[in-house]
Amino acid sequence: MSAHWIAPSILSADFARLGEEVDAVIAAGADLIHFDVMDNHYVPNLTIGPPVCEALRKHGVAVPIDVHLMVRPVDRIVPDFARAGAGFISFHPEASEHIDRTIELIREHGCRPGLALNPATPLEYLDYTLEKLDLVLVMSVNPGFGGQRFIPSALRKLEAVRRRIETIGRPVRLEVDGGVKVENIQACARAGADTFVAGSAIFGSADYAATLRAMRAQISAL
Ligand code: DX5
Ligand code: ZN
Secondary structure: OOOOEEEEEHHHOOHHHHHHHHHHHHHOOOOOEEEEEEEOOOOOOEOOOHHHHHHHHHHOOOOOEEEEEEOOOOHHHHHHHHHOOOOEEEEOHHHOOOHHHHHHHHHHOOOEEEEEEOOOOOHHHHOOOHHHOOEEEEEOOOOOOOOOOOOOHHHHHHHHHHHHHHHHOOOOEEEEEOOOOOOOHHHHHHOOOOEEEEOHHHHOOOOHHHHHHHHHHHHHOO
16 A cells, blocks of 8 residues: 555445446555445435445455445444444544544444544544544535535645644544545645545546546656
């Protein structure tokens, strides 16, 4: 794995051929598989849950599964995802009654905790949590759907989170999620992101390997 990770979001994959789709992006060089969980409650859409995560593991997916929970409540579902083979589990602070408890719960179940910040969510949520996190997910769209347009203020937010991560002296991944494509991935990397979620830009392209190569070329041309 390189210092920069690309995490294709299977939200934009062909769900009727999910195993093949995941194999294809891994063969194309994906570092993580981003797994969007939506509950038609915290966000106005409904997607996939622990059985699908477990099925991907049984299918042979060896790269970490990066579970992005857009659900309320959060805690009930965490042990199920740990059992299903999740690597990272990120959640939205607004969706948890007790943020610190949820972080501990994810860690206790052997997964790596992440906090997901919506475009209008302030960074104060990191004040007492950053030292316990393995990942900060900066949303560059409002959560709920793939294929939305990148919100430019996410770049300033990435810069600010990167500055905070530098002060704590332990590795925390900085992930950007929403509207990321070949044309703006370099700006995200320059702002400090090291982990890049892309759904429609990858699964909507004809050649996944070519798209991943183009994204990596943009990042390394920084
Ligand atoms: C949005 C999801 C994203 C989404 C990204 O709520 O969290 O992970 O799949 O899709 P694109 O890359 O198409 O914006
Ligand atoms: Zn996501």
